[in-house]
Amino acid sequence: MQLNFDPEVEEFRAEFAAFLGENLPDEVAAAADRPISSAEVPPWAREWQRLLFDNGWLLPGNPPEFGGRNAGILQQYVHLQELSYRRIYPSFNPQGLGIIAASLLSFGTEEQKTRWARRILRAEITAALGMSEPGAGSDLAGLRTRAVRDGDEFVVNGQKVWTSGAHDADVLLTFVRTDPDAPKHKGISVLLIPTDSPGLTRRPFASICGPHDLDFNEVFFENVRVPAENLVGPLNGGWGVANGSLGHERTLLWLSFADRLQELLEDFRPKTVLDRDSYATLAMDNQALRLLGSAALAREARGEQDVASLSVLKLLGSEAVQRAADSALYAKGIDGLDHPGMTAPFNPLNNDNMVSSWFERYVRSFAGTIAGGTSEIQRNIVAERVLGLPR
Structure with a gap:
């Protein structure tokens, strides 16, 4: 049993600690004791995330072109340790960083990685996760939001709820039903839906944490047209994407x-x-x-x-x-x-x-x-x- 890390892991930690010592903005340090929120990401938070990305410290396990340095799991762990010691958030769009971009790197096309994942990681755009519905929370397979193929587009109708940060997000990674006749786990697909799409309505609502905590949203889709190229992963293969998405969150x-x-x-x-x-x-x-x-x-x-x-x-x-x-x-x-x-x-x-x-x-x-x-x-x-x- 070894209860410490190898020298190369500790060198990695020391390099990151030195970077933080030289570059940590006052605003990021001041925000340490607040619950993280993806709503209304301020300019200084975007600049901080971009600085981490450009130096390979955003998600060290990623390749350099996606904000990392191909780090191993133990190096990723000490990176998170150093952030936690200082109560520092690498991103104020946590779902965009840890779930949506990660899912696109795992399941997306090369075009989707460049057009969407890289821009999310560089804080050029923000993203939210459209999973839960009024009748499908823990049981994701019970979702009812429909997407029907019409030529080169999908037409989406339905509703999501508890969608954190949706009112400030530029795009939603949205789980939809594309085959209503298939077993419920097998008829689900995933679409990237820009939030400025006609027919998409976002309605933020307060939580018990206070009237200013407007992170949750209802999202309504009324004949929203989405390019077929925005399909993430295989058609009707969304259950695998969902498990992968939550796996990124839980690691x-x-x-x-x-x-x-x-x-x-x-x-x-x-x-x-x-x-x-x-x-x-x-x-x-x-x-x-x-x-x-x-x-x-x-x-x-x-x-x-x-x-x-x-x-x-x-x-x-x-x-x-x-x-x-x-x-x-x-x-x-x-x-x-x-x-x-x-x-x-x-x-x-x-x-x-x-x-x-x-x-x-x-x-x-x-x-x-x-x-x-x-x-x-x-x-x-x-x-x-x-x-x-x-x-």
Whole structure:
């Protein structure tokens, strides 16, 4: 068992740390304690993402032409570690970076990679993910948004919901039904749909985190015409693209949960015996998550495929963060309900309105057990693929 990294990995870390020391903008550092949002990406955030891209530090595992340097999985891990130590976001369009562009590099044509993925990675355009619908959330295969081929175009009709950042996005990676007669997993395709297409309407709505948190959207499609060249992956092969898209989201997702647990550990001040018991549980959850994650990372570095372990980590991490936020809010008492973000819009240069309240941390913790596959879905995967239980 080796509990440290080889010298070349540590050299990679040191090079990136030196880059951050020389180039980190004040605005990015100031935004460290706010929940990330893909809405209304400011110019300085685009410039920061472009700087990372141009120097190969945006997604180091990518080839240089797509913002990386062909780094291995352990180098990618320490890159994320350095970002997390400083609470730095590489992008304020996280779905565009981690899901949409990554999916296009995996499944897109060369033209789509150049026209769409590269521009998303360079922050020239932003992207959102059109998956969930009013009747198809965790069960993506139940989606009803239709796309009918008409010559060189698809005609799209239907609705999406919970589409984060759609009102500020330039393009949607949209999952549609193209064969209504096929088994529901086999009749799905994926289209890139520009948000300025006639017949496409975006309607943002607030969440419990406050009236200024307008990241969620309803998206309506009424006879929206999409060029057939915008089909991503094979026709009726969208289920494979969906699994790949969520796989990109989950690969090192456990690290973000571990970082959130660490932040809660640093900020949580136990007062009573019950508080101290909760704090100890939080510390053990944090350690267990990091050890299990390190084991999964080592397997991937050896080239071993263990998709089920990602579900274990996602389940453990998301629910541990939720329990931790609940315990911390309870320990804080009535003061924990103070929520300045409810009355003032976020200004990353105003320190008085920068730090998330305990209430906001708590309500946001529920998103982790939903996004990227719900806890219920993860338990099904663990039951079938790890424990060998019947469907």
